[in-house]
Amino acid sequence: MGIFRKKNTSGAKVTLAYIMAGLCLVLIIGNVAAFLMLPNIAAKLAILLSNSVTILLMLFAIRPLNAIIQREFDKKAEELAGKVREQKEMQERIATLESENRELSSRLDTVTQTSGIPTNVNFSFKVETMTYDKSGYIVKEEPLSRFLEDPAYKIAGKKGLGNRISKWIDDYINHPGEKKVLYIGKYYIKASIGIDFTKIKYALDGDSIIFYGVRFSKLNDLAIQRSPEDVNHCWLLSDNDFETSINRGEFYREFTQEYARLRAEEADRALEQEVDNLCDHYTAVFRENLSQRFPAVQFCDSIEDSTSSWFSLKEHIQDRRILGIASSMFLMADVMSDSLAKQIPQ
Secondary structure, three states: OHHHOOOOOOHHHHHHHHHHHHHHHHHHHHHHHHHHOOOOOOHHHHHHHHHHHHHHHHHHHHHHHHHHHHHHHHHHHHHHHHHHHHHHHHHHHHHHHHHHHHHHHHHHHHHHHHHOOOOOOOOOOEEEEEEEEEEEEEEEEEEHHHHOOOHHHOOOOOOOHHHHHHHHHHHHHHOOOEEEEEEEEEEEEEEEEEEEHHHOEEEEEOOEEEEEOOOOEEEEEOOOOOOOOOOOEEEEEEEOOOOEEEEOOHHHHHHHHHHHHHHHHHHHHHHHHHHHHHHHHHHHHHHHHHHHHOOOEEEEOOOOOOOOOOEEOOOOOOOHHHHHHHHHHHHHHHHHHHHHHHOOOO
8 A cells, every 4th residue: 555655746757657657558458469469379378478468567557657646646635635624614613603693692682681671770879070189377476465355265264363363473574575376277178079969859840850959069078198297386475675485374375275276167167168169169060061951950959948849869760851961960070070170260
């Protein structure tokens, strides 16, 4: 079987093989014809010689015939390998298409099932649009005389003999001179601002939809990292013609503590008012934009005296109109978190 193991046969060798095979065939035919036309040779001898010559000629023909057979074998093998490759590629493609078809069928089935479920969006969340962060110092210097008769500053009530003696010693012996209070305090505020959808309610009035609670407000006070280098002092200064001294006497200690507390509260109220003003500003902008998009929408800030039926937005949102408006509210608030937070008015 070794004659079929040759892999490649060149074109010249194949041509030569065809020529040699043809030549051998001619010789075999000539051999047979020659012995048929020679009657004088004995029959047995003629058969022996004819077969011998035929075998000899076939031995010469084996090599070119082998080349021809090898070429045909390689051709058929290559065709067979090509068909195997094509069949394998086709099977892989079919498997891929079947997988994609199963996935698409599954998606379509999921979409069909979910689209048939009644919509029930629950806006039980808050949308934070910005962070209000501010810090700085408040410095105040005021004469003590303004607070001597004000009971809030803990001096007016000190009318006893012991207190009078203590005050006289402090004012005329230990710290003579004009007295004034100096306050230096660091203030901080950091809060998240946004819309709390859980507080929004709506009522239907003909073709109008009235919303309550659509406003920006402070959602949370955020943690503040205070610096140990912050300056916070409240001193009572005594200023005479020669020097200014810090009065640390017992008689005025309660006054300085109360003064510092009241100034800190005053600063907190001022900062909270800034936050409220900021919320009012963006509430007006937000409502105006929503009204332009939905002309039937109205707003109110109080429902205590209302006779309408009010529904919580987070629990009653089956109406398609309400769903569209609520979705727009959410998207507008989300957009403002990226844009308006950088435009805080001073």
